[in-house]
Amino acid sequence: xxxxxxxxKKFAQxxxxxxxxxxxxxxxxxxxxxxxxxxxxxxxxxxxGLVKPTSGEIIVDxxxxxxxxxxxxxxxxxxxxxxxxxxxxxxxxxxxIKNLRSRKKFYDEELIESFELxxxxxxxxxxxxxxxxQKVNAAIAFLFNPKILILDEPTAGLDPVSSGILKDKIIKxxxxxxxxxxxxxxxxxxxxxxxxxxxxxxxxxxxxxxxxHLVEKTNCVNLERAIASIMSGAAA
Amino acid sequence: MNTxxxxxxxxxxxxxxxxxxxxxxxxxxLLSYGLLSFSADMSKVLVSLMNVxxxxxxxxxxxxxxxxxxxxxxxxxxxxxxxxxxxxxxxGLYLGLALPLVLSYVxxxxxxxxxxxxxxxxxxxxxxxxxxxxxxxxxxxxxLSFLISTVNENRMMGLGLSIFxxxxxxxxxxxxxxxxxxxxxxxxxxxxSIAFSMLNPIDLARIFIILKLDVSALMGYTGAVxxxxxxxxxxxxxxxxxxxxxxxxxxxxxxxxxxxxDF
Numbered sequence: 001x002x003x004x005x006x007x008x009k010k011f012a013q014x015x016x017x018x019x020x021x022x023x024x025x026x027x028x029x030x031x032x033x034x035x036x037x038x039x040x041x042x043x044x045x046x047x048x049g050l051v052k053p054t055s056g057e058i059i060v061d062x063x064x065x066x067x068x069x070x071x072x073x074x075x076x077x078x079x080x081x082x083x084x085x086x087x088x089x090x091x092x093x094x095x096x097i098k099n100l101r102s103r104k105k106f107y108d109e110e111l112i113e114s115f116e117l118x119x120x121x122x123x124x125x126x127x128x129x130x131x132x133x134q135k136v137n138a139a140i141a142f143l144f145n146p147k148i149l150i151l152d153e154p155t156a157g158l159d160p161v162s163s164g165i166l167k168d169k170i171i172k173x174x175x176x177x178x179x180x181x182x183x184x185x186x187x188x189x190x191x192x193x194x195x196x197x198x199x200x201x202x203x204x205x206x207x208x209x210x211x212x213h214l215v216e217k218t219n220c221v222n223l224e225r226a227i228a229s230i231m232s233g234a235a236a
Numbered sequence: 237m238n239t240x241x242x243x244x245x246x247x248x249x250x251x252x253x254x255x256x257x258x259x260x261x262x263x264x265x266l267l268s269y270g271l272l273s274f275s276a277d278m279s280k281v282l283v284s285l286m287n288v289x290x291x292x293x294x295x296x297x298x299x300x301x302x303x304x305x306x307x308x309x310x311x312x313x314x315x316x317x318x319x320x321x322x323x324x325x326x327x328g329l330y331l332g333l334a335l336p337l338v339l340s341y342v343x344x345x346x347x348x349x350x351x352x353x354x355x356x357x358x359x360x361x362x363x364x365x366x367x368x369x370x371x372x373x374x375x376x377x378x379x380l381s382f383l384i385s386t387v388n389e390n391r392m393m394g395l396g397l398s399i400f401x402x403x404x405x406x407x408x409x410x411x412x413x414x415x416x417x418x419x420x421x422x423x424x425x426x427x428x429s430i431a432f433s434m435l436n437p438i439d440l441a442r443i444f445i446i447l448k449l450d451v452s453a454l455m456g457y458t459g460a461v462x463x464x465x466x467x468x469x470x471x472x473x474x475x476x477x478x479x480x481x482x483x484x485x486x487x488x489x490x491x492x493x494x495x496x497x498d499f
Contacts, residue, residue, distance in 0.1 A: 011498070048317050050499040067495070072319040082314045085250035086307075096246045100239070100318055 001026045001179070002047060002148070007056035009042055009203075016042040018203040019056070024181055029174050029193050031211075032183045033227060034200035040183045041080075043200070044152055047181075048077055060148070073101065078141035078151045082133070086126040090117065090136060093125065097140055111139040114165045130157050138166055142173070149173060151182040199227060206230055239320055240328050247332025251304075257336055260296055264289075264344025272352045279449055282362050285345065286445050289366070290438050293373040295402050297337055301381025302398040304333055306391040313499050326382070326494045330487065334378045341370050365448040369441040372479045376437045377402070379483060383490035386497060405438045417457065426461050433458040434475075437482045444475040 002024040009017040017039045024030050032040050045051040047058055049065055049072065058065045061074065084093050098107065112118065115135040120128065128136070134157045141149060151170070155163040171193065174180055197214055199207040207214055207230060211223060220226040251257055267288055271281045305312070308329075315325050345367065381398055388394040413432055417425060433439045443459045447468050462471040 045499065050313060050316055052496065052498055067322070069319050069321050072317060075317070077317040079310075079314065079317075082310050084311055084314065085246070087250045087253040088246075092246075092249060096242075097318070099242055100320070 001061060002181075003059040004043075004047075005057050005059070007043070007046060007058065008054050009039075009046065009051060010054045016203050017046070017053075020200075020203070020205055022198055022205060022208060024179060025196065026179050027174075027177045028179060028195045029170075030179075030181045030196040030198060031194035032181060032198050032200065033223070034183075035231070037202075038200040039203040040200055041152060044077075044150055044181070044183070047150065048072065048075065074147045076141040076144060076146035076149045078137050078149075078154055080153045080156060081130075082137050084125050084136075087124060089122055089124050090128070091121040093136065094121075094140070094143075097143065101144055106145060108142050108145045109139075111135070111142050111165070111169060114169070115139060115162060131159060131162065134158055135162060138169075142169065147179060149178055149180045149182075151180070151184075153184055154182055155184060197223070199230060201231065240324050240331075243315075243320075243325060243328025244332040244335065247329060248336060251333060251336045256300065257340055260300075260337070261340035261344045263292070264341055265347060268345045269348035269351075272348050278359055279362065279451065282359065282366055282445075282449060283451060286366055286369070286442070289341075289345075289370050290373065290442055291406055293341065293370055294377045294406060294438060297334075297374045297377035298381045298384075298398045298402050299395070300337070301333055301378045302385045302391075302394050305329070305382060305385035306394065309499075316499060322495045323491055326491050330378065330382055330490075334375055337374045337378065338371050341374060342367055345370070359449075362445070362449050365445050368476075369445050369479075372483060373437070373441055375483045376479070376486070379487035379490065383486045383493070386490050386493045405436050409436045409439070413458075426465055429458055429461050430465060433462070434478045437479065440475050440478050440482070444472060444479065447471045447475070 002022075004020055004022040004024075007017050007020040009015075020039075020043065022043075032043065034040050042051055046053055047060065047065075049067070049069065052067075060071045063071050065071070088096070094112075115138070117132075117135060117139060120132060120136075125133065125136075138154065141151065149170075154166055154170070158166065170180060170182070174193065194211055197207065197209065197211050198205060199214075214226050215222065218226040218229045220229055268285060271284050275281050275284075312325070312329070316322065349363065380401060384397050384401070385391075385394045388397065413429070416432075417429070433443065439458060442456075443462050446456075446459045447463060450468070462475070465471075466474060
């Protein structure tokens with residue numbers, strides 16, 4: 001369970017998050033949505049301790065964040081883009097991560113299998129395509145079988161087949177009781193599964209609740225239209 | 237194995253394969269070998285090695301360090317999402333970069349000397365001082381580069397600052413110093429010039445070696461003042477101590493900034 005209370009973050013000129021209150025319940029699939037620059041990534045980075053809030057608090061599984069790091073043991077994070085040291089091979093990256101989190105004894109290597117990463121193992125990272133890097137990213141996020149999964153634009157840069165594989169994996173993990181937070185525009189099947197939709201706009205929470213309720217409330221056919229209608233309402 | 241050592245190990249895996257590090261090492265190999273082949277006088281060789289080292293090491297350390305941190309920003313962010321303390325990561329990155337630089341310097345300078353060991357009398361004391369000074373230059377300027385790139389988000393700005401600091405300490409500083417000495421020559425400037433040279437890590441390293449080599453022609457004003465004010469030994473200890481402070485301060489400030497930074 002991730003609790004966010006009155007989270008406020010101001011960068012030099014810009015207010016990125018304004019008194020955000022959100023609850024990500026255990027075992028739920030939460031969908032964080034909003035236009036570019038609405039504060040999604042800042043919110044995710046705050047949960048991961050990469051961005052230090054100006055005020056407010058974040059509580060992950062009962063632990064209040066204050067620069068501590070142990071709670072990250074239970075979080076798998078898939079960033080939009082990640083680069084690793086260029087001269088390392090894929091295999092060395094996996095070894096490195098396993099070595100770093102050596103406390104875990106069980107590794108979930110399903111994605112390594114289904115993405116067929118085995119044959120890329122000896123390649124250096126600088127020689128991989130963007131899509132393959134993204135697959136490595138995804139495989140690392142799921143590797144430690146974490147209780148909480150945070151996926152920032154997980155399917156960006158993946159081909160349709162791989163993005164299907166990833167989608168199936170997310171659904172499977174959800175069914176096994178993981179807490180999942182993701183941001184995206186195109187995972188339509190996942191949208192339908194999302195129990196919890198959080199719509200951010202200019203650093204404020206405009207809507208939080210179930211998808212059905214949102215669709216009912218705005219009288220629109222799907223999430224995309226519903227969000228468009230909220231945005232035009234907000235602008236007016 | 238603790239996390240710090242692990243981070244250093246991963247870093248070594250990466251950096252030891254970097255072509256720039258190999259070029260850096262080859263440069264010192266060729267320099268050291270060339271100078272030893274041309275001259276039989278060991279102290280002349282050491283002085284030449286010193287002059288080149290004190291220009292090249294700060295330049296390479298500060299620029300390589302700055303570029304390394306900017307290029308690996310995503311990697312750093314990734315590492316921060318793992319259960320690692322920020323301080324540990326910073327120190328690990330720092331040591332993982334300074335260590336290979338030190339190793340290639342020591343290897344590059346040292347190996348040719350081992351080959352010539354039979355032909356000439358080697359002043360091992362002075363050689364050790366040269367190597368210690370080189371290590372300090374690497375440590376200090378890598379620390380400075382980490383501070384610069386942690387504080388500046390803009391990489392052009394960061395790179396510019398790095399080159400500025402190198403240029404400032406290796407050339408501009410001496411110019412300002414001479415100008416001040418010239419303008420205030422009627423006053424006693426000994427204490428002032430000691431303080432002034434302690435503020436320049438490159439000058440400190442030079443004094444540190446020269447006092448050991450005892451080459452009065454190369455001492456320069458600050459070296460002479462150091463020798464006169466302290467004796468050789470005390471001068472060496474004081475310059476060593478100041479180098480130590482120089483190694484710690486940028487590193488510690490950088491670590492503090494890194495712990496508070498938003499990524």
